[in-house]
Amino acid sequence: MEYSRMEKEQLQERLAQMQQAYNAYAQMHLTLNMARGKPETRQLDLSDGLFTALQAGDAMKGADNMDVRNYGVLTGLAEAKALFADLLGVRKENVIIGGASSLNLMFDYISQCMTHGVCGHAPWFGQKIKFLCPVPGYDRHFGILEYFGIEMIGIDMDESGPDMDAIESWVQDPQVKGMFCVPKYSNPGGVTFSAQTVDRIAKLQPAAKDFRIIWDNAYGIHDFSDTPDTLTEIFSACEKYGTEDHIIEVASFAKVTFPGSCISCIVASDNNLAQIERRMSFQIINQDKVSQLRHINFFKDADGVRAHMRRQAEILRPKFETVLRNFSEKLDGKGIAKWTKPNGGYFVSLDVLDGCAKRVVELCKQCGLVLTGAGATYPYGKDPRDRNIRIAPTFPSTAELQQAMDVLCVCIEIACIEKLLSA
Ligand SMILES: Cc1ncc(COP(=O)(O)O)c(C=O)c1O
Missing domain, CATH: 3.90.1150.10 (Aspartate Aminotransferase, domain 1)
Known part of the structure; x- marks a missing residue:
């Protein structure tokens, strides 16, 4: 009762x-x-093979023919790009391999928008900026936005994803510059955006020309049921509407191998990727290629993952x-x-x-x-x-x-x- x-x-x-x-x-x-x-x-024990996947005496080079122990290959080993591309269903040319954390990639991206703006637009710093935040959501996304003083607007979620009517209405406000979301098995609801929701996101025509969606695909391959959810691939959806520039996708092996000691990636359109790569070229000489090669040797390919x-x-x-x-x-x-x-x-x-x-x-x-x-x-x-x-x-x-x-x-x-x- x-x-x-x-x-x-x-x-x-x-x-x-x-x-x-x-x-x-x-x-x-x-x-x-x-x-x-x-x-x-x-x-964690399942990934202990990583410790022996690269040992003294092994070939220390990937397809790029660069010694992974040395400086070089800013955007990551070709095999690592191909691996993430296969898992996420995106083009490997649009993948950059990051370090041990996707949160780090998201933070750096927002930081870049604050200081340098998005692809030729004015820096966000000093402007009144709002971001849409599907709720309930991931506290660390909110933490990044709060750190940069970006106003957060909660958007309710149901079993097909965020309230798209609300989003379509909010993006008419030029101060709304973006959205953080977890499109598959969201944190914490475990919600996967429906095909219709993904299509409506792809179709958005925001007033802000520098509008960006952080598509945090942290759980894209984390099925545990015999009837897993399927997520429509966002860049293909955007292609229909010419909106690929709106999307910044990230993922990592945090919940695949070792959280905090894994590899991550950022996937974006050619325009966005050029800006990200340029910024990275000032930030770092290369990410941890030893870790990348370990992961490649350990998994071999996407089927291994x-x-x-x-x-x-x-x-x-x-x-x-x-x-x-x-x-x-x-x-x-x-x-x-x-x-x-x-x-x-x-x-x-x-x-x-x-x-x-x-x-x-x-x-x-x-x-x-x-x-x-x-x-x-x-x-x-x-x-x-x-x-x-x-x-x-x-x-x-x-x-x-x-x-x-x-x-x-x-x-x-x-x-x-x-x-x-x-x-
Ligand atoms: C949605 C989401 N994104 C990102 C992360 C953190 O990923 P990483 O360890 O790659 O920074 C988590 C961890 O809980 C998460 O739930």
């Missing part, structure tokens, strides 16, 4: 039961963490199943929470009753379970309805995850019943 339809006495009784369960967990002095989307040790991702999925699938089973067994039908059911990626997005997310996170913390801070999935850390919580189930062991879900569901009940009783 929906809790909102229950009598006060029934709710009080349920609250007392949940408080008893909570006190029992509190006495266990738990130290559980579902805060950040990090792979667990078994996932896909096979590796199937092994990752074997580890991840049961964890997501645990989360969804617990939510469904403990919360279904109570009308106090709803959650996403992703086919890939790293997160589940949970919405509790309005005004309850902070309380849930606080209750969990007092019981030894750390969650991503309430509000983190919204610009400025402010969830206007205080209802969204990002669930990151990958890092804890299966046993820890079960315990964390037990605690979380009790805390959700307590916070939501308290709210209903106070209404």
